[in-house]
Amino acid sequence: MKKAKFALVGLGVMGQNLALNIANKGYPVVVYNRTASVTQEFIARLTNGQSVTSAYSYADLMASLEKPRRIMLMVKAGPAVDAVISEIKPYLEPGDILIDGGNSFFADTERRTAELERDSFLFIGAGVSGGEEGALHGPSIMPGGSLAAWKALQEIFTAAAAKTQDGEPCVDYVGPRGAGHYVKMVHNGIEYAIMQMIAEVYDLLNRGLSLTATELADLFVEWNQGELASYLIEITGEIFKKLDPETGKPLVDVILDEAEQKGTGKWTSQNAFDLGAPTHAINAGVASRILSGMKSQRTVAQKLIDGPSPTFIGDREVLLAACKHALFAGLVLAFTQGFGLMQLASQEYEYALDMQVIAKIWRAGCIIRADLLDDIMQAYGRDPGLLNLLFDEDFNKAVAKRQGALRYVLINAIRMGVPVYALSSALAYFDAYRTERLPANLTQAQRDYFGAHTYRRLDKEGSFHTQW
Numbered sequence: 001m002k003k004a005k006f007a008l009v010g011l012g013v014m015g016q017n018l019a020l021n022i023a024n025k026g027y028p029v030v031v032y033n034r035t036a037s038v039t040q041e042f043i044a045r046l047t048n049g050q051s052v053t054s055a056y057s058y059a060d061l062m063a064s065l066e067k068p069r070r071i072m073l074m075v076k077a078g079p080a081v082d083a084v085i086s087e088i089k090p091y092l093e094p095g096d097i098l099i100d101g102g103n104s105f106f107a108d109t110e111r112r113t114a115e116l117e118r119d120s121f122l123f124i125g126a127g128v129s130g131g132e133e134g135a136l137h138g139p140s141i142m143p144g145g146s147l148a149a150w151k152a153l154q155e156i157f158t159a160a161a162a163k164t165q166d167g168e169p170c171v172d173y174v175g176p177r178g179a180g181h182y183v184k185m186v187h188n189g190i191e192y193a194i195m196q197m198i199a200e201v202y203d204l205l206n207r208g209l210s211l212t213a214t215e216l217a218d219l220f221v222e223w224n225q226g227e228l229a230s231y232l233i234e235i236t237g238e239i240f241k242k243l244d245p246e247t248g249k250p251l252v253d254v255i256l257d258e259a260e261q262k263g264t265g266k267w268t269s270q271n272a273f274d275l276g277a278p279t280h281a282i283n284a285g286v287a288s289r290i291l292s293g294m295k296s297q298r299t300v301a302q303k304l305i306d307g308p309s310p311t312f313i314g315d316r317e318v319l320l321a322a323c324k325h326a327l328f329a330g331l332v333l334a335f336t337q338g339f340g341l342m343q344l345a346s347q348e349y350e351y352a353l354d355m356q357v358i359a360k361i362w363r364a365g366c367i368i369r370a371d372l373l374d375d376i377m378q379a380y381g382r383d384p385g386l387l388n389l390l391f392d393e394d395f396n397k398a399v400a401k402r403q404g405a406l407r408y409v410l411i412n413a414i415r416m417g418v419p420v421y422a423l424s425s426a427l428a429y430f431d432a433y434r435t436e437r438l439p440a441n442l443t444q445a446q447r448d449y450f451g452a453h454t455y456r457r458l459d460k461e462g463s464f465h466t467q468w
């Protein structure tokens with residue numbers, strides 16, 4: 001019987017959709033799931049003779065694959081990945097390729113790579129972004145690990161990946177070992193920042209101007225036609241249109257305001273602190289989700305703690321226009337911080353990350369896809385060693401001419417008592433980064449005063465301590 005070219009292990013919705021995507025591109029796929037009934041039900045639902053076969057044991061799975069075997073795991077990040085690898089390993093032959101397509105922590109991928117390569121197996125840690133729809137119709141794929149394995153996967157992943165309007169596949173080799181999962185982690189950190197900024201603008205317009213869900217839908221649909229064109233802006237417009245079938249109210253109005261998180265954004269902030277990278281807006285995205293989770297305390301606090309009225313006093317059209325420009329500046333600053341972190345990580349972990357390639361494969365398929373990424377790709381194309389996106393002339397101008405709008409939005413939000421942690425963090429990053437003399441001199445003086453931690457001077461080399 002004709003051997004399958006690709007195996008998919010783990011038939012959650014993402015795994016099923018990826019298997020269908022690859023099969024629909026003409027590559028025979030064999031699927032396996034720990035629970036056989038899940039496999040049976042998936043196979044039973046196949047239509048028009050998709051070239052998907054099933055295996056109910058690892059032995060059968062291996063026997064049905066052409067060599068080198070390409071086996072993609074789509075299982076929950078964490079111990080489950082290790083468990084499946086240890087189950088599969090006895091059946092592998094040197095040169096076989098294991099791919100982890102989950103949101104694994106990059107340090108785990110580093111460990112797994114070392115373990116597997118010791119036995120001459122090849123390992124790819126691939127970030128896969130785009131959710132269930134993306135998995136079926138074309139995700140952004142961020143493969144890292146063995147270059148030889150990438151070469152053996154390139155054709156299939158290129159066929160399966162999302163394509164930009166100019167037909168470019170949103171997949172490319174990202175770098176060695178854990179590089180792919182690292183880049184996916186930062187993708188999610190940027191995702192948190194952007195989602196929080198959108199939420200803050202929603203809050204300001206909903207409470208400040210009493211915009212209804214319908215008015216907000218129209219606004220985000222309009223914004224998605226211009227500089228803010230992006231997946232997250234697009235789905236936000238769709239979300240505001242959705243009515244709750246039970247109450248007839250806008251569904252968003254009946255959703256509990258406690259944001260959950262699986263952890264990838266948190267990992268990004270933790271790693272940024274470890275590496276010493278300023279990721280203000282990403283950190284704000286994580287922290288805002290944490291505070292949103294304190295609903296019961298916030299309900300009590302609202303009664304106990306007074307604040308200003310959130311009603312906006314001013315020209316409605318001015319605020320709406322300012323919000324659009326503020327959001328764009330915020331997005332640029334979120335990407336600036338994310339790319340800055342990846343540049344630092346590339347040196348620290350010797351990933352040799354190419355920022356232009358990363359921007360290129362984020363242009364379609366992934367959750368943070370945005371027209372803006374074309375410009376970021378071009379900026380790094382003009383200068384691969386660009387120290388900071390704000391040093392690119394186009395981005396420098398883009399934020400410079402919108403900083404007034406961002407300040408206007410923040411001034412009003414702060415006056416109205418509407419929390420704008422991510423947007424204000426983005427501006428704080430911008431204002432600190434462009435300031436040569438920060439008040440850290442006082443921090444140094446205080447540290448030396450109470451801890452004799454010494455300080456350096458502007459006018460001469462050395463470390464100094466003062467008996468204050």
Ligand code: 6PG
Pocket residue numbers: 103128129130131188191260261262263264265366367
């Ligand atoms: C993607 C998404 C995906 C997942 C998020 C949500 O790129 O397709 O980011 O990875 O839906 O990680 O996770 P949170 O629970 O952390 O928001």
